[in-house]
Amino acid sequence: TQLLEQSPQFLSIQEGENLTVYCNSSSVFSSLQWYRQEPGEGPVLLVTVVTGGEVKKLKRLTFQFGDARKDSSLHITAAQPGDTGLYLCAGARGSTLGRLYFGRGTQLTVWP
Amino acid sequence: DVKVTQSSRYLVKRTGEKVFLECVQDMDHENMFWYRQDPGLGLRLIYFSYDVKMKEKGDIPEGYSVSREKKERFSLILESASTNQTSMYLCASRDAGTGGQPQHFGDGTRLSIL
Numbered sequence: 001t002q003l004l005e006q007s008p009q010f011l012s013i014q015e016g017e018n019l020t021v022y023c024n025s026s027s028v029f030s031s032l033q034w035y036r037q038e039p040g041e042g043p044v045l046l047v048t049v050v051t052g053g054e055v056k057k058l059k060r061l062t063f064q065f066g067d068a069r070k071d072s073s074l075h076i077t078a079a080q081p082g083d084t085g086l087y088l089c090a091g092a093r094g095s096t097l098g099r100l101y102f103g104r105g106t107q108l109t110v111w112p
Numbered sequence: 113d114v115k116v117t118q119s120s121r122y123l124v125k126r127t128g129e130k131v132f133l134e135c136v137q138d139m140d141h142e143n144m145f146w147y148r149q150d151p152g153l154g155l156r157l158i159y160f161s162y163d164v165k166m167k168e169k170g171d172i173p174e175g176y177s178v179s180r181e182k183k184e185r186f187s188l189i190l191e192s193a194s195t196n197q198t199s200m201y202l203c204a205s206r207d208a209g210t211g212g213q214p215q216h217f218g219d220g221t222r223l224s225i226l
Contacts, residue, residue: 006154030212031212033212040219040220042204042218043202043217048212050212088154097162097168098145098209099160099170100157102156104153
């Protein structure tokens with residue numbers, strides 16, 4: 001059973017379009033992270049959100065943590081081909097052992 | 113810059129062989145992790161370690177074991193490789209603490225079991 005449900009699984013859009021990726025759970029997380037993975041490489045951290053309702057911006061990417069700390073979203077404005085990759089959300093539950101619970105990922109393809 | 117190095121990018125082994133995947137990190141991190149990644153299934157945690165000689169089972173430990181004799185090195189062992197263990201294996205490390213520290217990943221080992 002997946003603790004974090006991520007949607008959509010695939011997204012194929014034209015350059016310049018906007019998109020949103022969702023990460024939902026019935027469980028509460030102490031923090032939520034978003035990673036991006038490119039072919040042949042490991043995932044790389046984009047952002048960590050820790051406070052309910054928190055919004056963080058990274059250039060054209062906006063990340064939001066739900067008020068109840070059970071869900072998160074990633075919004076990309078004016079997508080570019082360089083945004084292509086696998087986006088993964090991952091939640092932590094406060095343990096010092098550092099275990100993360102990953103969603104299944106969203107494969108984003110942005111066409112020129 | 114944190115570096116997590118996995119010993120092989122590609123590996124081909126035969127059914128029944130004992131397979132060792134090695135991972136080394138250079139940042140003195142307490143926590144280390146082994147995942148497998150399969151299309152549509154995301155990252156699934158096999159084992160993790162929070163200190164030398166300490167280990168915890170993840171979600172899919174069956175058929176695998178681990179070893180952490182030194183802080184910087186975390187090995188994944190396939191006791192008797194089977195074809196359903198063909199996958200991408202990712203190692204990660206992380207500093208201890210509850211403040212949302214990131215996991216730092218290696219570039220993965222693509223393992224094929226024939």
